[in-house]
Amino acid sequence: xxxxxxxxxxxxxxxxxxxxxxxxxxxxxxxxxxxxxxxxxxxxxxxxxxxxxxxxxxxxxxxxxxxxxxxxxxxxxxxxxxxxxxxxxxxxxxxxxxxxxxxxxxxxxxxxxxxxxxxxxxxxxxxxxxxxxxxxxxxxxxxxxxxxxxxxxxxxxxxxxxxxxxxxxxxxxxxxxxxxxxxxxxxxxxxxxxxxxxxxxxxxxxxxxxxxxxxxxxxxxxxxxxxxxxxxxxxxxxxxxxxxxxxxxxxxxxxxxxxxxxxxxxxxxxxxxxxxxxxxxxxxxxxxxxxxxxxxxxxxxxxxxxxxxxxxxxxxxxxxxxxxxxxxxxxxxxxxxxxxxxxxxxxxxxxxxxxxxxxxxxxxxxxxxxxxxxxxxxxx
Ligand SMILES: *[C@@H]1O[C@H](CO)[C@@H](O)[C@H](O)[C@H]1NC(C)=O
Ligand SMILES: *[C@@H]1O[C@H](CO)[C@@H](O)[C@H](O)[C@H]1NC(C)=O
Ligand SMILES: *[C@@H]1O[C@H](CO)[C@@H](O)[C@H](O)[C@H]1NC(C)=O
Numbered sequence: 562x563x564x565x566x567x568x569x570x571x572x573x574x575x576x577x578x579x580x581x582x583x584x585x586x587x588x589x590x591x592x593x594x595x596x597x598x599x600x601x602x603x604x605x606x607x608x609x610x611x612x613x614x615x616x617x618x619x620x621x622x623x624x625x626x627x628x629x630x631x632x633x634x635x636x637x638x639x640x641x642x643x644x645x646x647x648x649x650x651x652x653x654x655x656x657x658x659x660x661x662x663x664x665x666x667x668x669x670x671x672x673x674x675x676x677x678x679x680x681x682x683x684x685x686x687x688x689x690x691x692x693x694x695x696x697x698x699x700x701x702x703x704x705x706x707x708x709x710x711x712x713x714x715x716x717x718x719x720x721x722x723x724x725x726x727x728x729x730x731x732x733x734x735x736x737x738x739x740x741x742x743x744x745x746x747x748x749x750x751x752x753x754x755x756x757x758x759x760x761x762x763x764x765x766x767x768x769x770x771x772x773x774x775x776x777x778x779x780x781x782x783x784x785x786x787x788x789x790x791x792x793x794x795x796x797x798x799x800x801x802x803x804x805x806x807x808x809x810x811x812x813x814x815x816x817x818x819x820x821x822x823x824x825x826x827x828x829x830x831x832x833x834x835x836x837x838x839x840x841x842x843x844x845x846x847x848x849x850x851x852x853x854x855x856x857x858x859x860x861x862x863x864x865x866x867x868x869x870x871x872x873x874x875x876x877x878x879x880x881x882x883x884x885x886x887x888x889x890x891x892x893x894x895x896x897x898x899x900x901x902x903x904x905x906x907x908x909x910x911x912x913x914x915x916x917x918x919x920x921x922x923x924x925x926x927x928x929x930x931x932x933x934x935x936x937x938x939x940x941x
Pocket of ligand 2: 647650874
């Protein structure tokens, strides 16, 4: 009986709050759906999960047909990816056309696909062949879309690591590494021609972890703090992520472009890490992602681009147990593979119990828990 009451209260709460929660999220948070794991729920369950969260923008690292089929007739809009291992083949127009036919054209009448990332963090590698293949691969994928009449619907880009920057502070003095100019200049020209966004993976966590004594935690977690002033523009920055975004805009401008939008293809914070990974805690991850959601909710732009709302794909939907590297790599998820949130903010206590009190975990309880998690994120 207690459980029934509890359920009723949860329902009532959902009924009361879901409208504002949903509106909050609809402003457009995106999420990275990585699958380097052997324990994730099936894509069709993930459809339910994301629908309950009203998350309608998802980024994949591949073009997994199981995912794209599962999301057919959903309102979810996808960024799909071509891994670095495809770049060489994609420089061949015939192979690019075949790939686009198989992975985009097949799905696009059922599943929304708005963007293809060709390669991920290519310049982290020193492989000169890979670097040289990047732009030609982007171009032939774009040309394939043009030939199929899909280029107005689907844009072509690539995602960069923030370490393509030589300088990121002050933001107005942001610049790309000089050794990358020969690659980035023509890539920017391509973005300008193809009207596609410039994608960056940005993790203030790395800056904090590498230098916890110097970097104020509040500044990286969007908590109240003194902030930093850009001495050239006098613009005030109250968080590192916005400073990083504006540094990328400045670096693009230094190469002659003011017509390219910057989007954050990945950002997030790990809830666990190795002992030397300072700051990787559920508390910090909850603050980072919760505060970031609130910023997105308010439609805020960065100090240098106040009228352009920040456009972000959070990393990541699930913890991914097979990711190599330090422990943090396997702990970026907002959710465990069983659909329980990794961290709860506010409304703590009885809600997780609801899930566990049911021996047969039904869709509804997972639903409720997720909505409650979001309510708690937003109202904490
Ligand atoms: C979900 O978000 C979309 C925009 O992404 C919004 O138009 C819609 O109203 C939201 N759904 C509900 C049920 O409020
Ligand atoms: C590249 O193309 C070759 C020849 O068609 C094929 O055998 C190979 O599997 C392709 N590589 C990838 C990563 O798809
Ligand atoms: C790439 O090259 C630079 C300079 O040549 C070197 O410092 C760096 O360690 C190399 N990175 C990798 C991943 O090999």
